[in-house]
C-alpha cells in the first residue's frame with residue numbers, strides 16, 4: 001500500500017503570545033495623547049515579571065534587593081527593557097497593518113533574543129529540554145525571560161494573528177484566534193461596548 005504524505009499535526013503551541021503582548025501593553029492607551037507607563041521603575045518591571053510567572057516570588061525579591069544595591073545598573077536594564085518593548089510594539093504594528101517591520105525593529109529584537117539565549121542554559125524538563133537563565137539573580141534576567149518568550153512568538157505562525165484593539169483610546173494588543181479573524185476588541189465588555197456607545201452618541205449629536 002502506498003504511503004500517503006500527510007501533514008504532521010500541529011503541536012500544542014508552547015508559544016506564550018499573551019505574555020509577550022502583555023509586556024507590550026505595559027505602555028497602555030498608546031493611541032491617545034497621554035499613554036500610561038506601567039514600568040516606571042526596575043521594581044515595577046520585576047513585579048510585572050512575577051505576575052506573569054516569568055520569575056518566582058523568591059527570585060523577584062532577590063532581584064529587587066540587587067536593584068537597591070546597583071541602582072544605575074538597574075536603571076540601564078529598565079531602559080533596555082523599554083527599548084525591547086517598543087521594538088516589539090513596532091513589530092506588532094507592522095504585522096497588524098501588513099507592512100514589513102523596519103530594520104531597526106528587527107535589529108533590536110534580534111539583539112535581545114541573542115542575549116537571552118546567550119545567557120541561558122538547557123536543562124531536562126518533562127521529557128524535553130527547557131531553557132533557563134544561566135544566572136538566576138542577574139539584574140538582566142527579566143530581559144532574558146521576556147526575550148525567550150518573544151523568541152518563541154516571533155517565529156510562530158501565531159504572530160500573524162496579532163491585532164490592536166480597535167477602541168480609539170485603547171490600542172491593547174491581543175491574538176485573534178477567531179476562525180474568520182474578525183475579533184476587534186481586546187475585551188468586548190471593556191472596550192467593545194464602550195466604543196459602540198461612543199459611536200452611537202457621536203452619531204446622535206450630529
Ligand SMILES: [Zn+2]
Nearest residue numbers: 165170186191
Ligand atoms: Zn481595548
